[in-house]
Amino acid sequence: MLGGTFNPPHVAHLLCAQEAHDQLDLERVLLMPVATPPHKEAPGDPGPAARIAMCELAVAGDERFAVSDLEVRRGGASYTVDTLRALHESHPGVDLTFIVGGDMASSLPAWREPREVVGLARLGVAEREGARRVDILERLATIPGAVDRVDFFDLPRMDVSSSLVRRRVAAGRPIKYLVADPVAAYIEQHGLYRSSVRSPSPA
Numbered sequence: 213m214l215g216g217t218f219n220p221p222h223v224a225h226l227l228c229a230q231e232a233h234d235q236l237d238l239e240r241v242l243l244m245p246v247a248t249p250p251h252k253e254a255p256g257d258p259g260p261a262a263r264i265a266m267c268e269l270a271v272a273g274d275e276r277f278a279v280s281d282l283e284v285r286r287g288g289a290s291y292t293v294d295t296l297r298a299l300h301e302s303h304p305g306v307d308l309t310f311i312v313g314g315d316m317a318s319s320l321p322a323w324r325e326p327r328e329v330v331g332l333a334r335l336g337v338a339e340r341e342g343a344r345r346v347d348i349l350e351r352l353a354t355i356p357g358a359v360d361r362v363d364f365f366d367l368p369r370m371d372v373s374s375s376l377v378r379r380r381v382a383a384g385r386p387i388k389y390l391v392a393d394p395v396a397a398y399i400e401q402h403g404l405y406r407s408s409v410r411s412p413s414p415a
Contacts, residue, residue: 213241213242213244213280213295213296213299213308213309213310213311213333214228214229214232214241214242214243214244214311215244215245215246215283215290215292215295215310216243216244216245216246217245217246217257217263217374218243218245218263218266218267218374219256219257219258219263219374219378220263220266220374220377220378220391220395220399220404220405221243221263221266221267221270221374221391221392221395222372222373222374222377222390222391222395223370223372223389223390223391223392224370224372224373225243225270226270226271226277226392227367227368227370228311228313228338228367229241229243229271229276229277229311230276231338231365231366231367231368232309232311232336232338232365233276233277235365235366236309236336236363236365238309238336240275240276240277240278241276241277241278241311242277242278242279242280243267243270243271243277243278243279243280244279244280244282244283244295245260245263245264245267245279245281245283245284246260246283246284246290247260247283247284247286247287247288247289247290248287248288248289248290256378256382256404256405258402258404258405260281260284261284262398262402262404264279264281264284265398266395266398266399267279269392269394269395269398270391270392270394270395272394282295282298282299282302283295286298291323291324292310292323292324292329293323293324293325293328293329293332296308296310296328296329296332296333297332300332307334308332308333308334309333309334309335309336309363310329310333310334310335310336311336311338312335312336312337312338313337313338313340313367314337314338314339314340314348317335317337317348317351317352317362318347318348318351318352319351320335320351320352320355320358321351321352321354321355326355326358327355327356327357327358330352330355330357330358330361331357331361333361334361334362334363335352335358335361335362335363336363336365337362337363337364337365338364338365338366338367339364339365339366339367340367340369345364348362349362372390376390377390377391377405378405381399381404381405381406382405382406387399
């Protein structure tokens with residue numbers, strides 16, 4: 213499971229999903245857009261339905277990936293422990309891996325019910341420059357059993373972010389090669405991330 217705001221989904225999200233799938237030998241990576249981010253604002257948010265639609269466009273035709281609307285259907289703030297419990301209920305017996313960046317992994321002790329999180333899923337931690345494995349493991353060691361539930365994978369550095377994409381759209385600059393072509397077309401079609409954001413009408 214790779215959670216996020218995906219506002220919008222971009223190539224760094226897809227690269228992370230691909231490398232986790234490949235290096236951790238995962239059956240499928242599930243992109244999980246949040247309904248309401250609990251820890252940060254979502255500037256220019258076109259709404260969860262639009263973010264789900266863009267995720268689906270981004271991974272269409274790639275059997276390695278899928279998109280879940282579980283958190284959006286549940287509504288409200290999204291907490292990982294609640295999502296993992298729900299996934300276990302709907303997919304009993306499935307081994308889950310929660311994919312996170314090194315910075316997020318280091319902050320896990322401050323999350324809601326961190327011991328339960330690592331009990332429900334292994335942690336697939338993207339190892340990038342600036343987040344040392346030893347430092348991450350030192351932080352996770354404060355959670356009983358967590359260190360034994362961590363799998364690291366390499367993630368090439370890519371300085372692409374959703375905020376960069378939004379800024380470029382607002383400035384009228386091209387976003388091709390920063391997001392999947394269908395996502396760029398969706399953003400253009402619905403006028404997202406410009407000075408006046410309008411949410412697309414439900415299909």
